[in-house]
Amino acid sequence: MPPKLHERYDSAVWDVARPKQPSRISGVSMAGFRDRGVSAAAHRAVPHPSVSLALEFGAGALLVDDPAGRRLRGSVAAGLGFGSGTPWVRGERFEAVQVRLSPLVAGTILGVSPAELSGAVVGLDELWGREASRIRERLDAASSWPERFALTDAFLARRRTRPSVDPEVAWAWRRIVAGRGLTRVDGLAAEVGWSRKRLWSRFRSQIGLPPKRAATLVRFDHAAHRLAKGEDAARVAAETGYADQSHLHRDVVAFTGATPANVAGELWLAVDEFAWPTPPETRKRPKGL
Structure with missing residues (x-):
């Protein structure tokens, strides 16, 4: 039997923070991650029924090896189920706000339908261009997780367009x-x-x-x-x-x-x-x- 959740979490390589208040957008949730720098090991990304964003900031680097063999560095978006194969995540003292988007709202925030991601992992700069750099800079300048969560929530709300799901x-x-x-x-x-x-x-x-x-x-x-x-x-x-x-x-x-x-x-x-x-x-x- 595997060790209990809290035992594995206590020995984990990431510090985890979560907002005290839910997002203003239904179908959006987020958490903060900080790599402790205690291990260079890669970690298997387990598929989840949501579209995921990782908004990286700070001095370190978030590295993602996708199923196609590409290595992505920095902020990424991942479609439902990750497509064919498993991404691996490796940190170099990175910090990031991870956002889970229900597919019901993902298209209105991403600017593309979840179907266009085909489950794959893509760099956010491919989707958002300069806007991806701007949110990174603002997160980096923030002094606390509550401030970062508020910035992220406001940013996603500004990007949101009218519903695109029947x-x-x-x-x-x-x-x-x-x-x-x-x-x-x-x-x-x-x-x-x-x-x-x-x-x-x-x-x-x-x-x-x-x-x-x-x-x-x-x-x-x-x-x-x-x-x-x-x-x-x-x-x-x-x-x-x-x-x-x-x-x-x-x-x-x-x-x-x-x-x-x-x-x-x-x-x-x-x-x-x-x-x-x-x-x-x-x-x-x-x-x-």
Whole structure:
């Protein structure tokens, strides 16, 4: 059994801070990370059902090795599920505000649809140009985490444009999240009064994944966090909707390249309880449905 979360966190290589107040934007959460400089080891980035931003600042460097073999330095954005393969994160005394964006709001903030990221990791300067440098400079000049969180929240709010996700697509996504990936996606189209083809096409173009893959990612995320808490893999498989333990094993390997036992000990999951103590999105039905 892996050590308890707090034991692994106490020996972690990152200091973690979190805001006292939620973001002014629904679907946005953030946490602060500071590399302690005690290890040069790379850490596996475990996929999460959100679009992630890492806003780097300070004297150190945040290095990300993406699945394609590229090394990215500085602030990055990562799409849902990280695409095909697992990124690795390495710090050189870096500091960063990490932001998790629900795919329902990611497009309005990024300026591109989550589908355009194709799950990949990209440099923020590719998406935002000079604006990425400006937010880095402002974060670097800030004197505290509360100030940095406030700056980040205000910056994201200024970037936000009008919603780009159909109410029907948003409702389908919330159903999948609320059901922890166990919602029968084949019935979602009928529930919103659309054809299956229309919902699948709109969902993929606006969320970044087709509904079935999105449900698989959400189910994996729930299972991975239970594994990180030290729960038995057979029990996790049985209670999170997998056909058997082998099915869970295949999903974990497909998303991370590691076995369930190895994923259970990942630092990436160990800090989640401290960095992201927010409830899942609630289940809501769009008006008129």
